Amino acid sequence: MIVLGIDPGSRRCGFGVVERDGSRLRALEAGVLEPGDGPLADRLAFLLQALGQVIARHRADAVSVESAFFGLSARSALVLGQARGVALAAAARAGLPVFEYAPTEVKRAFTGSGRAEKAQMIRTARALLGVEAALADAADALAVAVCHLARRVPAPAAARRREAEARAALRPAVRRFGGAR
Amino acid sequence: MIVLGIDPGSRRCGFGVVERDGSRLRALEAGVLEPGDGPLADRLAFLLQALGQVIARHRADAVSVESAFFGLSARSALVLGQARGVALAAAARAGLPVFEYAPTEVKRAFTGSGRAEKAQMIRTARALLGVEAALADAADALAVAVCHLARRVPAPAAARRREAEARAALRPAVRRFGGAR
Numbered sequence: 001m002i003v004l005g006i007d008p009g010s011r012r013c014g015f016g017v018v019e020r021d022g023s024r025l026r027a028l029e030a031g032v033l034e035p036g037d038g039p040l041a042d043r044l045a046f047l048l049q050a051l052g053q054v055i056a057r058h059r060a061d062a063v064s065v066e067s068a069f070f071g072l073s074a075r076s077a078l079v080l081g082q083a084r085g086v087a088l089a090a091a092a093r094a095g096l097p098v099f100e101y102a103p104t105e106v107k108r109a110f111t112g113s114g115r116a117e118k119a120q121m122i123r124t125a126r127a128l129l130g131v132e133a134a135l136a137d138a139a140d141a142l143a144v145a146v147c148h149l150a151r152r153v154p155a156p157a158a159a160r161r162r163e164a165e166a167r168a169a170l171r172p173a174v175r176r177f178g179g180a181r
Numbered sequence: 182m183i184v185l186g187i188d189p190g191s192r193r194c195g196f197g198v199v200e201r202d203g204s205r206l207r208a209l210e211a212g213v214l215e216p217g218d219g220p221l222a223d224r225l226a227f228l229l230q231a232l233g234q235v236i237a238r239h240r241a242d243a244v245s246v247e248s249a250f251f252g253l254s255a256r257s258a259l260v261l262g263q264a265r266g267v268a269l270a271a272a273a274r275a276g277l278p279v280f281e282y283a284p285t286e287v288k289r290a291f292t293g294s295g296r297a298e299k300a301q302m303i304r305t306a307r308a309l310l311g312v313e314a315a316l317a318d319a320a321d322a323l324a325v326a327v328c329h330l331a332r333r334v335p336a337p338a339a340a341r342r343r344e345a346e347a348r349a350a351l352r353p354a355v356r357r358f359g360g361a362r
Contacts, residue, residue, distance in 0.1 A: 010266075041244075044266050045273035048229075063222075074251075074258040081262020085191075085225050086270050088263065092226035 002028065004060040004091075005145030006051065007137050008083040010035065010043050014137030015051065017058045018129065018145040025146060027129040028058050030138045044086045051090040063091035064148035066140075067100035101147045109150045110143035183209065185241040185272075186326030187232065188318050189264040191216065191224050195318030196232065198239045199310065199326040206327060208310040209239050211319045225267045232271040244272035245329035247321075248281035282328045290331045291324035 007014035016030040033050045035043035055063075065087060072080065091098045104114035111124045118136040125133035125142050133139035188195035197211040214231045216224035235241075246268060253261065272279045285295035292305045299317040306314035306323050314320035 039273070039279065041269035041273035041279040044270040048270045048274065070255075072255045072259075074253045074255050077255040077258040078253075078262040078265070081259040082266030082269065084259070085263030085266035088222035089225040089229045089267050089270070092220070092222035093229065098220065098222040 001062070001149065002058055002060045003062050003064050003145040003148050004051075004055060004058070004096075005064045005141040005143065005148070006087045007140040007144065008047075008065065008080065008087045009137065010040060010047070010079065010083040012135075012137050013047055013051075013083060013087070014135065014139075014141035015054055016131075016133075016138055016142030016145050017054065017060060018142060018149060020149045025129060025149065027125075027131045027142060029054070030125070030129075030131050030133055030142050032135045032137045040082070044082060047083060048086050048090050051087060052094060055090065055094045055096065060094075060096060062148060063087075063096050063098045064144045065098065065100055066103050066106055066144055099148050099151075101144060101151070106140075106144045106147045109147035182243070182330065183239055183241045184243050184245050184326040184329050185232075185236060185239070185277075186245045186322040186324065186329070187268045187272075188321040188325065189228075189246065189261065189268045190318065191221060191228065191260065191264040193316075193318050194228055194232075194264060194268070195316065195320075195322035196235055197306075197312075197314075197319055197323030197326050198235065198241060199323060199330060201330045206310060206330065208306075208312045208323060210235070211306070211310075211312050211314055211323050213316045213318045221263070225263060228264060229267050229271050232268060233275060236271065236275045236277065241275075241277060243329060244268075244277050244279045245325045246279065246281055247284050247287055247325055280329050280332075282325060282332070287321075287325045287328045290328035 002017060002019045005016045005018065013033040015033060017028040019026045019028055033047060035046040088098055107116040108114040111120050121139040121143055122133050122136060125131045125139040129142060131142060133142060183198060183200045186197045186199065194214040196214060198209040200207045200209055214228060216227040269279055288297040289295040292301050302320040302324055303314050303317060306312045306320040310323060312323060314323060
């Protein structure tokens with residue numbers, strides 16, 4: 001099963017494509033789409049096209065996004081909503097089901113902690129998937145893809161053990177950076 | 182010049198296509214797109230496709246939408262933003278420029294009053310364009326299209342006089358319904 005995780009934004013939109021192949025999680029592609037400084041409508045049309053290309057390139061089976069956005073101002077919610085609407089439309093247009101997960105659920109599934117900070121998300125992307133997601137948006141997108149795979153596709157015991165080991169190896173770094181555990 | 186006005190919504194999306202032909206404003210089509218009760222992503226993909234069809238059917242030159250949304254909760258702003266993002270992407274994907282106008286500006290350009298209520302918007306659609314926009318969403322969409330035409334294409338004197346007469350004829354009805362003047 002191949003899942004595209006999206007962290008929507010009209011200036012920076014993170015994406016991460018993750019495959020569960022037997023007991024392994026494997027990142028196929030991750031990055032940040034940057035539509036540039038043009039008019040909002042042009043940036044949204046760019047995202048629509050680019051996300052459609054990512055879906056087609058990897059023959060994704062499903063799309064996963066974060067669900068709730070508490071603590072946003074109305075203005076920020078509107079801005080986020082615009083990019084989010086385009087991401088959802090890109091998925092449905094390609095016939096893919098969309099799954100939504102709360103931010104804390106995504107962080108817990110990815111790092112083991114529902115309060116993980118950006119640095120920890122990036123380190124987990126490296127440890128779990130071997131991806132240098134130097135950009136936090138890409139790590140967040142990988143995380144929401146992994147969250148769906150963890151929820152929908154029960155991991156074999158070997159994969160669960162490997163993931164636990166990868167997380168355990170991160171602990172000292174987590175403390176050094178003051179991230180939540 | 183042909184302008185598509187959109188009043189975005191993921192359950193009800195108003196649209197109105199207005200042409201300025203010499204000194205006349207003419208409604209080519211108006212209505213409400215209703216994507217049904219399916220998943221949000223499917224409703225947004227439906228809107229994307231349906232708005233693309235409206236744009237192609239009338240060979241619209243521009244798209245006009247309301248700009249600012251004060252007084253919304255963050256949740257409402259997110260919901261609105263999702264439909265709005267899809268509307269903007271549909272326009273830009275077809276190569277059309279998008280223009281935005283504040284709600285009070287739209288009401289003033291359409292009815293003469295920046296505080297017009299729904300009933301007055303519907304009556305103005307009838308008086309100015311001959312459209313029975315029984316649905317307020319369609320009237321709002323026609324209004325934002327007319328606002329763009331009024332702003333961007335100076336109306337010849339004859340059209341301005343006709344519009345003033347149409348508005349004057351509405352006054353008694355406006356008073357009866359308690360709408361702002």
